[in-house]
Amino acid sequence: MRKRTGKQTVRIESHPYIISARSVVGPKEGEGPLHEYFDEILKDDKNGQKSFEKAESSFMYKAITGAINEAGLKNDDINYLLAGDLLNQTISSNYTARDLEIPYFGLYGACSTMAESLSLASILIDGGFADYVVAATSSHFSSAERQYRFPLEYGSQKAECTQRTVTASGAMVLASQSNIEDKSRVYPYISYITTGKVKDYGILDSANMGAAMAPAAVDTMYNHFRDTGRNPDYYDVILTGDLGNFGRDITTKLIKEYGYDVSNVYNDCGSMIFNDDEQNTKCGGSGCGCSASVACGYLYKKMIDGEITKALLISTGALMSPTATYQGETVPGIAHAVAIEI
Amino acid sequence: MRKRTGKQTVRIESHPYIISARSVVGPKEGEGPLHEYFDEILKDDKNGQKSFEKAESSFMYKAITGAINEAGLKNDDINYLLAGDLLNQTISSNYTARDLEIPYFGLYGACSTMAESLSLASILIDGGFADYVVAATSSHFSSAERQYRFPLEYGSQKAECTQRTVTASGAMVLASQSNIEDKSRVYPYISYITTGKVKDYGILDSANMGAAMAPAAVDTMYNHFRDTGRNPDYYDVILTGDLGNFGRDITTKLIKEYGYDVSNVYNDCGSMIFNDDEQNTKCGGSGCGCSASVACGYLYKKMIDGEITKALLISTGALMSPTATYQGETVPGIAHAVAIEI
Numbered sequence: 001m002r003k004r005t006g007k008q009t010v011r012i013e014s015h016p017y018i019i020s021a022r023s024v025v026g027p028k029e030g031e032g033p034l035h036e037y038f039d040e041i042l043k044d045d046k047n048g049q050k051s052f053e054k055a056e057s058s059f060m061y062k063a064i065t066g067a068i069n070e071a072g073l074k075n076d077d078i079n080y081l082l083a084g085d086l087l088n089q090t091i092s093s094n095y096t097a098r099d100l101e102i103p104y105f106g107l108y109g110a111c112s113t114m115a116e117s118l119s120l121a122s123i124l125i126d127g128g129f130a131d132y133v134v135a136a137t138s139s140h141f142s143s144a145e146r147q148y149r150f151p152l153e154y155g156s157q158k159a160e161c162t163q164r165t166v167t168a169s170g171a172m173v174l175a176s177q178s179n180i181e182d183k184s185r186v187y188p189y190i191s192y193i194t195t196g197k198v199k200d201y202g203i204l205d206s207a208n209m210g211a212a213m214a215p216a217a218v219d220t221m222y223n224h225f226r227d228t229g230r231n232p233d234y235y236d237v238i239l240t241g242d243l244g245n246f247g248r249d250i251t252t253k254l255i256k257e258y259g260y261d262v263s264n265v266y267n268d269c270g271s272m273i274f275n276d277d278e279q280n281t282k283c284g285g286s287g288c289g290c291s292a293s294v295a296c297g298y299l300y301k302k303m304i305d306g307e308i309t310k311a312l313l314i315s316t317g318a319l320m321s322p323t324a325t326y327q328g329e330t331v332p333g334i335a336h337a338v339a340i341e342i
Numbered sequence: 343m344r345k346r347t348g349k350q351t352v353r354i355e356s357h358p359y360i361i362s363a364r365s366v367v368g369p370k371e372g373e374g375p376l377h378e379y380f381d382e383i384l385k386d387d388k389n390g391q392k393s394f395e396k397a398e399s400s401f402m403y404k405a406i407t408g409a410i411n412e413a414g415l416k417n418d419d420i421n422y423l424l425a426g427d428l429l430n431q432t433i434s435s436n437y438t439a440r441d442l443e444i445p446y447f448g449l450y451g452a453c454s455t456m457a458e459s460l461s462l463a464s465i466l467i468d469g470g471f472a473d474y475v476v477a478a479t480s481s482h483f484s485s486a487e488r489q490y491r492f493p494l495e496y497g498s499q500k501a502e503c504t505q506r507t508v509t510a511s512g513a514m515v516l517a518s519q520s521n522i523e524d525k526s527r528v529y530p531y532i533s534y535i536t537t538g539k540v541k542d543y544g545i546l547d548s549a550n551m552g553a554a555m556a557p558a559a560v561d562t563m564y565n566h567f568r569d570t571g572r573n574p575d576y577y578d579v580i581l582t583g584d585l586g587n588f589g590r591d592i593t594t595k596l597i598k599e600y601g602y603d604v605s606n607v608y609n610d611c612g613s614m615i616f617n618d619d620e621q622n623t624k625c626g627g628s629g630c631g632c633s634a635s636v637a638c639g640y641l642y643k644k645m646i647d648g649e650i651t652k653a654l655l656i657s658t659g660a661l662m663s664p665t666a667t668y669q670g671e672t673v674p675g676i677a678h679a680v681a682i683e684i
Contacts, residue, residue, distance in 0.1 A: 003470045004421070008445050010471050051669050079346070080537065088430040089663035090450045091671075094540060098661075098674045103350050103537035105458060106661070106676075108432045108450040116447060120462065127469025128345045129352050147665075195422065195445035198436060319440075319448070321431035323489075327393050329433075332440045334448075 003126075006227025008194050008220070015189035016125040018340070019175045022066035023297035024059045025289075026141065026167030032274045037297040038168075039066065045142065045167050052142040056085065056092040056169075060138040061099060063169035063296070067134065071173040078102045078173070079130035082117040084109060085138050085288050086165075087147060092138050102134065110317030111213075111242050112196070113137040114170060114292040115336035118313075119193040121174045122338070131179050138169035139287030148206075148322055161208045163244040163270055163286035170292030172300070188303040192339040194224040198319060200332040206318075206325045209286060209333075210247025210270075213316040216333035217243060218254040220314055224337045225260055232262040238312045239299065240335070241269025241291025244284035245276070247316075269294035291315040303342045311340045345468075348569025350536050350562070357531035358467040360682070361517045364408035365639035366401045367631075368483065368509030374616045379639040380510075381408065387484065387509050394485040398427065398434040398511075402480040403441060405511035405638070409476065413515040420444045420515070421472035424459040426451060427480050427630050428507075429489060434480050444476065452659030453555075453584050454538070455479040456512060456634040457678035460655075461535040463516045464680070473521050480511035481629030490548075490664060503550045505586040505612055505628035512634030514642075530645040530653075534681040536566040540661060542674040548660075548667045551628060551675075552589025552612070555658040558675035559585060560596040562656055566679045567602055574604040580654045581641065582677070583611025583633025586626035587618070589658075611636035633657040645684045653682045 005011050023038045030041030042059060049055040060083070068075060081100060083093040084107035097104040109116040117135035124130040142152055144165035150156040174190070199219050203212040217240045225231060232238060243251060248268040255262055269291040270284035295313050302308040316335040325331075347353050365380045372383030384401060391397040402425070410417060423442060425435040426449035439446040451458040459477035466472040484494055486507035492498040516532070541561050545554040559582045567573065574580060585593060590610040597604055611633040612626035637655050644650040658677040667673075 004472070053665060053669065084448075084450060086431075087663065088665060089428075089452065089661065091661070091663045091666045093450075094661035094674055094676075095666070095671065097676075098540040098542050101539055103539055104676065105462065105537065106426075106450040108426060108435075108448040110431065120447065123465060123469060123471055127465060127471065129465055129469065130346070195447065197443055197445055198440040200440050319431065319433070319436035321429065321433045323395060323430060324433045324437070327395065329437065332436055334436075334439075334446065 008223045009227035010193050012122045012126045012190050012193060014126045015191060016122050016174045016176055017180060017187035017189050018172050019187050020067045020070035021172045021296040021300035022063045022070060023170045023293040024063045025293050029166055029168055029273060034273055034298050037301050052140050053087060053091060056138050056140040056143050057095040060092055060096045060136060060169040063171040064134055064136050067171040067173045073132060075100050075102055078132045078134050080105060080124055080133045082107060082120050083136040084113040086110060086144055110319055111286060111288050112315040112317030112334050112336050113288045114295055115313055115315035115338045118338045119195060119336055122190045122193055125174055125176045131176055133174045134171055136171035137288040137292045139165050139289035141165045141167045144287060158282055159207045160282060161246050162282045163209060163284050164281040165287035166273060166285040166290040168289030168293035170296035172296060188340050188342040190338055191341050192228055194220055194337040196220040196335045198332045198334050200330050203331045206320055206331055209318040210244040210283060211250060212318050212331035213243055213333035214247045214250040216335040217251050217314055217316045220335040220337050221255055222258045232260050232265055235265050235310045235312045236308045238262055238266045239269055240314045240316055241294060242286040243268045243316055244270040244286060246283050309342050313338045313340060350565045351569035352535050354464045354468045354532050354535060356468045356518060357533060358464050358516045358518055359522060359529035359531050360514050361529050362409045362412035363514045363638040363642035364405045364412060365512045365635040366405045367635050371508055371510055371615060376615055376640050379643050394482050395429060395433060398480050398482040398485050399437040402434055402438045402511040405513040406476055406478050409513040409515050415474060417442050417444055420474045420476050422447060422466055422475045424449060424462050425478040426455040428452060428486055452661055453628060453630050454657040454659030454676050454678050455630045456637055457655055457657035457680045460680045461537060461678055464532045464535055467516055467518045473518055475516045476513055478513035479630040479634045481507050481631035483507045483509045486629060500624055501549045502624060503588050504624045505551060505626050506623040507629035508615060508627040508632040510631030510635035512638030514638060530682050530684040532680055533683050534570055536562055536679040538562040538677040540674045540676050542672050545673045548662055548673055551660040552586040552625060553592060554660050554673035555585055555675035556589045556592040558677040559593050559656055559658045562677040562679050563597055564600045574602050574607055577607050577652045577654045578650045580604055580608045581611055582656045582658055583636060584628040585610045585658055586612040586628060588625050651684050655680045655682060
């Protein structure tokens with residue numbers, strides 16, 4: 001087909017613009033090294049709600065409506081909402097979508113959801129199916145702990161390879177270029193998407209998600225380079241997320257074995273969002289909201305300011321569940337890549 | 343945009359063909375009124391696996407690889423797999439995708455997943471992003487009971503409005519017409535998709551999913567008619583799934599209030615799959631596998647045989663989780679419609 005290049009990559013010919021991006025993060029994320037880039041830092045990680053789950057929906061709603069407002073649009077202008085999250089039955093996204101009245105495709109890609117939703121949003125716009133699409137995701141430390149690990153009240157200890165689920169939501173509004181009235185405005189656009197396969201290297205320890213997801217990140221990165229003919233140095237920055245410090249080191253080494261040296265341009269959203277020593281966050285951040293808030297906060301602002309002009313965002317997801325882990329299953333990973341340029 | 347018609351509908355101009363469909367169902371579904379239409383009826387609802395969850399993955403794998411084989415293709419020919427299911431973190435789909443080596447977009451639409459995956463598959467092909475796409479979903483009575491209600495061992499009683507989660511998987515392979523070498527072959531194709539919004543009419547009883555989902559089905563149905571200018575009588579059959587008997591009756595009445603009489607052509611996949619009196623299935627079937635197996639089994643075969651030439655499939659999903667229900671949340675619903683013609 002005319003838009004495919006290589007095995008896993010699609011060229012997004014019409015370069016859909018990301019006309020707005022909004023990041024809302026929790027108090028702890030707001031104390032981290034990226035605090036100046038976030039649009040809103042919550043004072044209370046319950047955001048005035050009665051439960052962590054309701055809080056997560058409430059700040060995802062803030063991120064989405066914030067992005068729509070920033071774009072000068074109304075909910076009614078948006079043709080599709082693409083969203084997902086970590087909670088069972090993706091309730092954060094579902095209950096947020098209930099309050100928005102926008103046609104909704106629910107996704108589940110675990111922490112790869114930001115790049116997954118951006119990929120499908122690009123396709124909807126490039127294919128002529130939509131004028132405006134919202135791509136969004138969220139996660140919450142406390143709702144994730146309760147569901148995947150232990151309720152906070154247990155005070156359970158963490159392994160050294162553990163990452164902390166980021167309390168955050170990120171949302172972007174994508175638009176076809178023909179819809180931008182002010183032709184002098186320049187926005188970041190999506191040029192390529194590389195869709196990942198599920199990779200499983202037999203990691204049994206669900207606390208070691210960086211190691212479980214690294215092979216998926218490497219596979220998608222390798223396929224992106226091969227399919228597009230680009231090299232790591234084409235990009236100002238390559239951001240995986242959320243592999244954390246341990247997964248980032250594995251990725252750097254593994255991709256070198258495929259002949260690509262990414263060390264000059266590569267970082268991981270999970271490694272960037274916390275100061276692990278000061279904030280006691282072990283191996284960095286994780287969760288759908290991690291790559292979402294780093295992409296919508298740090299990356300988008302750096303691109304609008306012209307400090308970054310070519311970026312490859314590779315959101316990574318660990319696709320296990322507690323039930324699968326109890327049944328002795330290993331942790332499969334997936335990674336989707338989106339090339340963003342300005 | 344050129345492909346949009348009305349608020350929620352897209353015209354799929356290139357008419358992507360559904361070149362194969364495969365349905366695999368459990369023993370109880372195989373004893374129901376549609377038994378002759380299913381491609382494979384399992385003798386054992388564990389399918390030789392150690393858990394219900396692993397069984398669900400194993401028969402989803404059967405449905406997907408069966409559909410790919412039937413189309414005369416290999417896994418490597420498929421550009422995208424679009425799949426989702428009911429289990430926490432959609433593990434049935436994730437672990438199936440792990441064994442397939444196909445680029446994978448994970449979805450969560452609860453029981454609306456079959457129409458959601460068909461919608462996005464049509465978009466990928468019509469937009470020129472893919473040659474071949476697989477759309478698939480699954481559910482399992484016993485894995486769903488354990489997760490949403492009570493383990494089977496408790497022997498809990500059922501309310502009269504309860505539906506039985508269908509043990510089944512369905513998968514379809516979609517292809518662009520330009521990829522069909524034998525031009526004399528005729529297949530069902532997708533002509534329109536109408537994407538649903540989340541609707542919530544305040545149903546608090548999560549055992550009464552038909553009532554919770556009916557308003558979403560009605561909303562999507564109404565928008566489909568309005569956007570396309572079609573009337574119910576355009577279709578030989580309109581199938582919702584899985585509203586069950588109670589939800590079907592509500593839908594028939596509600597859509598009449600919008601001026602559309604569907605009574606001549608309308609049925610519900612959940613009402614069709616069991617003989618409720620003989621099989622003690624209360625209000626009919628539910629689960630992602632319900633509309634999937636009825637669409638891939640009954641509907642696809644009736645269309646290939648020419649008995650049905652115009653169908654509207656409206657898969658419906660209840661988007662709650664047990665956690666949301668415990669926290670006092672109501673049950674939101676969503677419905678996606680796909681027009682299939684031959």
